Amino acid sequence: MRYQSTRDKTKRVSASGAILQGISSEGGLFVPEKLPELSVQRLEKMVGQDYIQRAQGILADFLSDFSQEEIARCLQNAYGSGSFSSAKIAPLSRLGQDAYLLELWHGPTCAFKDMALQLLPQLMAASVEKSGGKEEIVILVATSGDTGKAALEGFRDVPGIRIVVFYPEEGVSPLQKLQMATQEGENVFVAAIQGNFDDAQTGVKRLFTDREVLEKLQAKNQIFSSANSINWGRLLPQIVYYVSAYCDLVQEEQIALGDPVNICVPTGNFGNILAAYYAKRMGLPVQKLICASNRNNVLADFIATGAYDRNRPFYATTSPSMDILVSSNLERLLFDLMDEDDAKIHDLMRRLETEGRYIVSPQVLLRLQADFAGGFCDEAQTADAIRRIYDRYSYLCDPHTAVAVSVYEQYRAKSADDTKTILVSTASPFKFPHSVLSALGEDPAGLDEFQIAERLERISGRSMPKQLSDLREKPIRFTECFAKDQMDRALERIL
Numbered sequence: 001m002r003y004q005s006t007r008d009k010t011k012r013v014s015a016s017g018a019i020l021q022g023i024s025s026e027g028g029l030f031v032p033e034k035l036p037e038l039s040v041q042r043l044e045k046m047v048g049q050d051y052i053q054r055a056q057g058i059l060a061d062f063l064s065d066f067s068q069e070e071i072a073r074c075l076q077n078a079y080g081s082g083s084f085s086s087a088k089i090a091p092l093s094r095l096g097q098d099a100y101l102l103e104l105w106h107g108p109t110c111a112f113k114d115m116a117l118q119l120l121p122q123l124m125a126a127s128v129e130k131s132g133g134k135e136e137i138v139i140l141v142a143t144s145g146d147t148g149k150a151a152l153e154g155f156r157d158v159p160g161i162r163i164v165v166f167y168p169e170e171g172v173s174p175l176q177k178l179q180m181a182t183q184e185g186e187n188v189f190v191a192a193i194q195g196n197f198d199d200a201q202t203g204v205k206r207l208f209t210d211r212e213v214l215e216k217l218q219a220k221n222q223i224f225s226s227a228n229s230i231n232w233g234r235l236l237p238q239i240v241y242y243v244s245a246y247c248d249l250v251q252e253e254q255i256a257l258g259d260p261v262n263i264c265v266p267t268g269n270f271g272n273i274l275a276a277y278y279a280k281r282m283g284l285p286v287q288k289l290i291c292a293s294n295r296n297n298v299l300a301d302f303i304a305t306g307a308y309d310r311n312r313p314f315y316a317t318t319s320p321s322m323d324i325l326v327s328s329n330l331e332r333l334l335f336d337l338m339d340e341d342d343a344k345i346h347d348l349m350r351r352l353e354t355e356g357r358y359i360v361s362p363q364v365l366l367r368l369q370a371d372f373a374g375g376f377c378d379e380a381q382t383a384d385a386i387r388r389i390y391d392r393y394s395y396l397c398d399p400h401t402a403v404a405v406s407v408y409e410q411y412r413a414k415s416a417d418d419t420k421t422i423l424v425s426t427a428s429p430f431k432f433p434h435s436v437l438s439a440l441g442e443d444p445a446g447l448d449e450f451q452i453a454e455r456l457e458r459i460s461g462r463s464m465p466k467q468l469s470d471l472r473e474k475p476i477r478f479t480e481c482f483a484k485d486q487m488d489r490a491l492e493r494i495l
């Protein structure tokens with residue numbers, strides 16, 4: 001299978017090429033030329049398989065320049081080496097009559113980014129080998145929290161690759177900071193940047209194109225690459241868990257093979273829900289994709305009106321991984337909805353950059369609404385969902401998951417659609433202990449993150465994941481903080 005760019009279809013690459021390049025040279029995103037098919041017969045076979053076997057079948061269709069052995073090795077390293085605390089990798093938890101939580105946070109960093117970032121480094125290392133490349137790859141990441149730690153864990157000690165993560169000193173939670181500062185591995189480096197996430201992000205973008213930096217890199221036989229969520233190698237692993245969750249529901253006799261389900265996803269950059277859309281397009285029996293936003297409701301507005309408009313206030317919320325006004329992966333959906341009109345996509349994305357907004361035609365809007373329902377909730381509704389789910393089911397959910405729960409409830413009340421629904425749970429509640437404890441009506445003032453977590457353990461009878469509680473004992477390895485215009489110096493020292 002070949003991949004084409006959303007902004008210029010003449011730009012075609014292999015799967016390993018798409019993974020190594022990350023983004024096409026003119027700024028477009030790589031998408032498969034044709035999606036593989038997932039027939040009911042194939043699904044039936046998968047029902048009896050485990051997560052890695054299911055993944056093998058799906059990945060083989062997309063990664064046609066990888067051998068079955070290479071894919072098996074990548075999957076084994078990502079999901080078979082004990083880094084996930086659940087044998088099912090992505091287990092379902094029942095929530096009442098018709099809803100199921102798909103828990104994507106049993107990986108090493110307790111957030112759903114692990115699902116993709118455990119596999120991407122393996123795919124990248126195999127792609128380098130395939131390309132015959134002799135360069136060492138340097139992954140540069142600017143992070144607002146979850147991505148940086150998940151990338152560090154995924155890339156640590158992967159041969160031929162180094163990773164450098166910059167995080168904003170004022171922009172991450174104490175727990176997230178501790179997760180990164182204690183990172184282990186011989187090929188990792190972490191530094192704080194004075195400023196906010198935008199400063200870190202802008203600085204990293206500048207490094208990617210800084211001539212002087214690039215020359216020095218070349219002299220050392222190193223090249224930059226990126227692990228951000230527009231890389232095809234991050235989307236592909238996410239298709240797997242939707243198919244796998246469906247198979248689990250069949251296996252557990254919650255649905256019959258072929259029955260439709262809805263999928264509700266707490267959304268930021270539109271990567272996770274786009275993977276669900278691809279699974280639907282491949283043939284997975286999915287009826288509605290419910291796109292859940294927090295107070296930054298640019299996507300809910302878009303799905304309702306067809307106008308995407310980032311000219312609006314930005315809110316910092318208790319679900320920070322969804323505080324996004326430009327959802328990069330939406331470009332791939334538009335390409336599909338607009339019959340792969342690359343010139344039109346190029347135009348829309350230029351508008352977004354210059355004017356901060358664009359509008360799609362009524363026909364495209366109808367197509368969008370045929371597959372998607374949108375919704376959002378504010379901070380009070382998020383906290384309310386955490387408390388109600390706890391009261392009713394003794395189940396603790398994190399604020400991102402709570403946004404999905406709240407939007408699902410709104411959708412059900414409005415639509416009377418009682419199709420069984422998979423709600424995507426994207427983080428462990430212990431990763432955001434402060435917000436969760438407050439939502440339950442307790443006052444966390446004066447307590448540190450671990451004391452708060454202990455309170456949560458007592459309330460819920462569940463224990464903090466070991467990956468998080470272990471942080472208390474781990475030595476701090478990285479303490480440096482650089483001014484935002486000193487990032488090139490930092491890099492020079494590191495490499």
Ligand SMILES: *Cc1c(COP(=O)(O)O)cnc(C)c1O
Nearest residue numbers: 267268269270271272321400426
């Ligand atoms: C990244 C993230 C999201 C948003 O996922 P997208 O793919 O960007 O839509 C939601 N919840 C958590 C916990 C995340 O880390």
